[in-house]
Amino acid sequence: MPATSERxxxxxxxxxxxxxxMFVKPLLNGFPQYCELVGxxxxxxxxxxxTTDHIGVALPSYTDFDRMLAETKPDAVVVATKDATHAEFIIRALAAGKRVIAxxxxxxxxxxxxxxxxxAERYKSIGASCLVTHNMRYGNSITAMKRLLDEGAIGTIKSVNFHENLNRSHGADYFRRWHRRKENSGGLLIHKASHHFDALNWLIGSIPMELAAQGGLMMYGAAGPFRNDRCLGCPHASKCDFYVDFWKNDLTRQMYKDAEASDGYVRDGCVFDLSIDIEDQASVFYTYANGVQVTYSLTAFATYEGWHIQFEGTKGRLELKEMQATPFASGESMAHGLSTVLGESLLHFDAKTGQVRTIPIASGEGTxxxxxxxxxxxxxxRPFDAPLTNRMAPLDQAVQAVLIGHAANVSMANGSKKVRVQELLTGAAKA
Ligand SMILES: NC(=O)c1ccc[n+]([C@@H]2O[C@H](COP(=O)([O-])OP(=O)(O)OC[C@H]3O[C@@H](n4cnc5c(N)ncnc54)[C@H](O)[C@@H]3O)[C@@H](O)[C@H]2O)c1
Structure with missing residues (x-):
């Protein structure tokens, strides 16, 4: 296809x-007017x-990041590596004056x-910028909540309860993969809850100030009854509730099992491994600059998966309940987020009249x-220089989402001590 100035x-x-x-397949074919995948x-x-065998296109492929930048001369760099490595590649792309989509x-x-x-500040004069793909902002239920909150349906928001339940399939999977070490993922209060903290920051329209957290490892890691290094060949397979045969899926096998020879990364690690140091149960209590108080909890061994989110305001309440089933972690599918909604409801309670309304949630196809x-x-x-929409998370907002999880980690490491969230960022900037 000939290049256009918009591409x-x-x-x-x-x-x-x-x-x-999320990126390779869509960028290859999905948006030919605006995007060309070059490496x-x-x-x-x-x-x-x-990956290239699966897509059937021999794209230029690099194991040297800077060489890729030099040879492919991209306008934008998508960063989708392991979480703890994002900063390194984001910073190198910013230094080259690129738009980063992390x-x-x-x-x-x-x-x-x-x-x-x-x-980002230093290299903005050469065109560098950074956006983050906070996809939870694009979910139909959160979109409906945002509209109602912005319309003032519950008046001024006063408090929020947010309960995240990850089931024993999806939740357990974080304890098999690289996510199970804080040095890779920051733990689930960063890896997973950054979705939820970003959504809360966005819905509430403020920044977090004071926080305390508690958490532990109650089901996985050392809490388990037996262990092996991995599911493959495990002598406990017949009695283990968490045994999974990932390798029946051809693509999963090719991308992970067959790639072990290069980096030794094991995709089906034992959920009871003694080196696991992330929490599978955590609670965070924090206050926003505008006074809103939040109680957040995450359970990674829940019997069913889903959210329970409750916004209480001066004029009423918004309450979302979602129950989901996800095949991803049981080895049936490689695609993330292909969950089936088993049940959902969004209710609006009017404090004055006592009336309860069911808010329709659009059904969505896809991941x-x-x-x-x-x-x-x-x-x-859209054109590259089109103005950002309200749902595209700029760097400063993505930073606040991670900062809450980081503050929770600091609090948990210090006996649930209360932490001043913003001071962690200013402290790190001075260090
Ligand atoms: N927004 C969402 O809903 C969503 C869903 C799933 C994953 N994610 C994010 O996507 C990213 C990738 O997750 P994934 O599930 O695809 O994990 P993955 O393990 O399948 O892929 C990570 C890739 O990063 C590569 N990698 C790791 N360290 C590297 C390094 N130092 N240099 C170069 N490459 C390196 C690995 O080889 C691997 O190919 C993560 O940041 C994760 O948090 C987001």
Whole structure:
């Protein structure tokens, strides 16, 4: 296809499961007027080859990030590597004056956040910028809540209760993969809850100030009754509730099992491994600058998956309940977020009249209930210089989402001590 002035060059860093479905395939064919995929980068050449074999296009593939930038001359760099490595690639792309589109979480601690912010400021004069793909903003239920809150349906928001339940399939999977070590993911209060904290920041329209947290490892890791290094060949398979045969899915096998020879990464690690240091149960209590108080909890061994979110305001309440089933972690599918909604309701309670209204939620086709496809429209199906929409998370907002999880980690490491959230960022900037 001939290049047009509107068509910009994209590269993708990290060619794992998320990148394949969220960025590589869509950028290859989905938005030809605006996007051209010109290269891939990953430190594991075998996984990258499995990705290019799967898409059937021999894209230029690199294990050297700077060489990829130099040779492919992209306009934009998508960063979808392991969480703790985002900062490194974001900063290198910013220094080259690129637009960065990073997966959440933008980073995994305050030091990385501050370094990314410094680079974004330093290189903005050469065209550098950073956006983060906070896809939860694009979900139909959250979109409906945002509209109602902005319309003043419950008056002034006073408090929020947010309960995240990850079931024993999806939730357990974080304890098999790289996510299970804080040095890789920051723990689930960063890796997972950055979705929820970003959505709360966005819905509430303020920034977090004071926070305390508690958490523990109650089901996985050392809490387990027996262990092996991985599911494959495990002698406990017949009696283990968490045993999974991932390798029956051809693509999963090619991308992970067959790529082990390069980096030794084991995709089906034992959920009872003694090196696991992330929490599977945590509670966070925090206050926003505008006074709103939040109680947040995350359980990664829930009997059913879903959210329960409750906004209480001066004029009423908004309450969302969602129950989901997800095949991703049981080895049936490689695509993230292909969950089936088993039941959902969004209710509006009017405090004065006592009336209860059921708010219709649009049904969405695609991954994460259609949120990923909606996000593509904003990020990739418009001119490069089009103004940002309200749902595209700029760097400063993505930073606040991670900062809450980071503050929770600091609080938990200090006996649930109360933490001044913003001081963690200013402290890291001075260090
Ligand atoms: N927004 C969402 O809904 C959503 C869903 C899933 C994953 N994600 C995010 O997407 C990213 C990728 O997750 P995934 O599930 O695809 O994981 P994955 O393990 O399948 O892929 C990660 C890729 O990063 C590569 N990588 C790791 N360290 C590297 C390094 N130092 N240099 C170069 N490459 C490196 C790995 O080889 C792998 O190919 C993560 O940041 C994750 O948080 C977001």
């Amino acid at each position: 910009k060059r994209y590269v993708v860093a990290g060619t794992g499961g998320r990148a394949l479905y 891939l980068f990953d430190h594991n050449p075998l996984r990258m080859k499995a 997966e959440k979480p933008v980073a995994t601690d305050a030091k990385q956040l501050s370094e990314i912010m410094r680079a 994460h209930g259609g949120a990923d496809e909606a996000l593509h429209q904003d990020f990739f199906n």
